[in-house]
Amino acid sequence: MRELLHAIRGPILNPLPDAGVEYFPDGLLLGDDRGRVVAVGGWNDIAARFGLDAAAVPQSLGFIMPPLLDAHIHIPQHPIRGHFTDDIGSAPAGGRLLASLERNVFPAEGRCEAPAHARQVVAGFLADTLANGVVGGAAYMTVHPRTTRLALEQLPDTWSVGLVLMNQNCPGYLRTEEASLVDDVAGLARDFGRRLIVTDRFAVSVNGPLRRCGVDLARRHGLRMQTHLDEQRAEKQLIEKVLYPEAASYTDVYARDGLLDCEPILAHCIHVRPEEVAAIAASRSAIAHCPVSNTLLGSGVMPLTTIRAAGIPHTLCTDVGASPTTSLLCEMAQFLKVHAGDTAEATPEEALRLVTLAPAAILGLGGRIGRFAPGMEWTWIDVASFLAAPAVTAREAILEGLLGMSEAELAAWRGADDPRVAAVGRLRREGLDEGPHLALLEADVRATAGRLERRVRQVVSAGRTIWKETRS
Ligand SMILES: [Zn+2]
Numbered sequence: 001m002r003e004l005l006h007a008i009r010g011p012i013l014n015p016l017p018d019a020g021v022e023y024f025p026d027g028l029l030l031g032d033d034r035g036r037v038v039a040v041g042g043w044n045d046i047a048a049r050f051g052l053d054a055a056a057v058p059q060s061l062g063f064i065m066p067p068l069l070d071a072h073i074h075i076p077q078h079p080i081r082g083h084f085t086d087d088i089g090s091a092p093a094g095g096r097l098l099a100s101l102e103r104n105v106f107p108a109e110g111r112c113e114a115p116a117h118a119r120q121v122v123a124g125f126l127a128d129t130l131a132n133g134v135v136g137g138a139a140y141m142t143v144h145p146r147t148t149r150l151a152l153e154q155l156p157d158t159w160s161v162g163l164v165l166m167n168q169n170c171p172g173y174l175r176t177e178e179a180s181l182v183d184d185v186a187g188l189a190r191d192f193g194r195r196l197i198v199t200d201r202f203a204v205s206v207n208g209p210l211r212r213c214g215v216d217l218a219r220r221h222g223l224r225m226q227t228h229l230d231e232q233r234a235e236k237q238l239i240e241k242v243l244y245p246e247a248a249s250y251t252d253v254y255a256r257d258g259l260l261d262c263e264p265i266l267a268h269c270i271h272v273r274p275e276e277v278a279a280i281a282a283s284r285s286a287i288a289h290c291p292v293s294n295t296l297l298g299s300g301v302m303p304l305t306t307i308r309a310a311g312i313p314h315t316l317c318t319d320v321g322a323s324p325t326t327s328l329l330c331e332m333a334q335f336l337k338v339h340a341g342d343t344a345e346a347t348p349e350e351a352l353r354l355v356t357l358a359p360a361a362i363l364g365l366g367g368r369i370g371r372f373a374p375g376m377e378w379t380w381i382d383v384a385s386f387l388a389a390p391a392v393t394a395r396e397a398i399l400e401g402l403l404g405m406s407e408a409e410l411a412a413w414r415g416a417d418d419p420r421v422a423a424v425g426r427l428r429r430e431g432l433d434e435g436p437h438l439a440l441l442e443a444d445v446r447a448t449a450g451r452l453e454r455r456v457r458q459v460v461s462a463g464r465t466i467w468k469e470t471r472s
Contacts, residue, residue, distance in 0.1 A: 006031035006378055006463050007052065009043055010060030011390060013397055014372045015357040021349040023394035028057070029064055031378030035463030040372040062384045062457055063402060065352070066370055068328045069359035070129070070137035070317050072226070072267045072288030075151055075161070076112040077321030078125040080104055082446075084321045085297065091433040095234030096297045098204070105321065109142045109164075110173045118147040122154045125326075130467040132327045133381040133456035137317070138226055138265055138288075138363060140164055140199055143176050145184040152192045156461075158365060162199030162226055163188060165214050170205045181213065189221035194364070196221075198262070202228040203239045203253045215258040225262040227254065230271040232299045233431050251276035260285055265362065267319065268293075269307070270300040277310050286362040287314040289354070291334040292449070293322035295441050298432030301424065305343045315359040316351065324445075328355040329383075329452040333403045334445060338424050340413035348398035382458040404451060420444060 012027030028046045030038040039046050047054070077084070085100050092099035112118040129135075136158025141148040148163040155161065163185065165176050177184070188196045198218040200206045206214075218225050230236055230250050239250050247253045251272065254260050260283040267288040269280065280287070289302045307314055316331045323330070332351035339346035360370025368377045386404035391397035399405050412418045423437035432438040459467040 007057045008060060008064055009057045010064045011397060013063050013065040014040060015353045021352055021394040023397055025390050029372060029380060031463055035378045037372055037374055037376045037378050039374060060382045062382050063397060064380050064382055066356040067135040067379055067381050068133045068355050069363060070134050070328060071265055071315050071359045071362055072290060072317035073137060073320045074140045075125050076109040076121060076142050077105055079121060080108045081321040082324030095232045096433060097232045097235055106171050106174055112142045112147050113144050115146060115150060118150055122151050126155060129326045130459055131454055131456060133459055134326055134328060135461060138197055143174050149188060152195055160195045160197050162197040164199045164201050165210055166201045166205040167210045168205055168207050185217045189223060194223055196223055198223050198225045200225060200227040200259060204235060208257060211257045211259060215262060218262040225259055226265040229266045229269050231268040233271060236271050249273060249276050251279050255279050270294060270302050277306055281310040281312050287312055288317040289314050290317050290319035291338050292331055292445055293319035295334060295445055297322055298438050300431050301338050301428040304339050313362055315362055316354040325449040325453050327453045329403060329455060330449045333405060333448050336410060337413045340410060348395050352398050377462045379461045381456050384455050384457055
């Protein structure tokens with residue numbers, strides 16, 4: 001065998017650019033000494049072509065697949081993941097989101113002002129995301145430029161990070177230092193380029209002048225933006241009826257201030273009216289769809305069929321700390337469950353594309369990672385399989401092998417008899433603030449999160465192992 005080649009043999013899942021996922025039950029991923037993919041395909045074909053000796057090639061019985069990317073996650077909330085809604089009480093006024101921000105999230109973000117604490121939080125975030133096969137994405141940091149710089153320094157260049165803007169409806173200790181904002185952004189943009197994302201927290205906590213200042217800075221430095229949009233009904237009411245009554249819609253608040261022109265990643269987009277969907281589709285926006293967060297906060301269900309039909313790029317994201325886990329496998333499972341009853345049903349292949357290829361394209365990493373093709377980075381993860389025997393099809397490999405979910409279990413989410421289906425129906429129609437339906441879905445999500453966390457055995461980036469499971 002040639003000395004300079006990297007090789008891994010095993011079942012390979014490879015999302016394809018146009019549609020679908022290619023699956024090689026006995027596959028080979030070959031790389032060169034620069035950490036680039038040379039070939040991907042079935043073992044027999046490639047081994048013969050390159051004269052490979054089976055004894056010299058490491059083998060995995062799990063799944064070799066592109067690494068995972070999370071385009072919507074909050075670093076300072078990582079320590080409180082799974083405790084986002086603790087102690088907010090039942091059906092709080094203003095909804096579960098706003099109550100959780102006040103009670104748990106803002107204090108956690110405030111603690112990150114201290115550099116030693118922030119460094120520790122970022123290190124924990126990096127270790128945990130890697131252990132779940134997540135190698136990059138778009139994250140929110142805090143309102144503090146120093147802390148944002150620290151996160152950009154500590155994380156690999158596949159992570160973009162946002163300095164968060166806030167100047168209303170937030171604690172005094174978490175307000176943007178507006179006097180130095182222009183210089184702060186200029187400094188970060190000079191050192192980190194487009195890895196810095198201008199981050200409008202959401203319209204509740206950013207006023208028009210600060211948003212327009214953010215838009216100006218994004219334009220001046222060639223940066224993109226990120227924000228939250230149409231997550232909860234109470235939040236939408238507050239924005240459209242109280243804070244911005246002159247705007248045509250929640251989306252219009254962002255559109256008229258120019259934010260939609262800055263390639264934003266828009267998180268959630270659940271309660272979007274047709275004119276809002278049209279405005280988003282007409283811009284260069286992408287949607288971060290977070291089914292676990294949307295379920296646990298009782299926010300609702302993103303209208304997948306509508307978003308697909310409008311051709312808006314979208315990706316699956318955790319929104320940690322609202323999700324108890326950084327595992328995107330858990331997100332894939334929840335995506336399949338809440339969209340099982342959609343007009344065009346969500347498929348396991350679609351779920352896999354939405355955590356690999358789709359976010360790579362949205363994040364501008366599509367030339368490096370997201371799928372396997374000659375010239376791309378030899379970057380992959382090895383994920384343990386739930387199956388005792390090799391999977392035959394891509395659907396079986398993803399649904400049963402990666403997610404440990406049988407066809408019968410998935411079918412139950414389409415059935416009329418399962419109480420969880422009624423719960424998703426209510427979540428979709430009216431949202432859930434309390435009660436047995438919310439408890440039922442929450443118990444299911446938490447069980448899935450526990451089952452799908454830490455399924456990754458190894459993470460390789462451009463030919464170099466950057467994380468490996470150590471069994472005690
Ligand atoms: Zn979020």
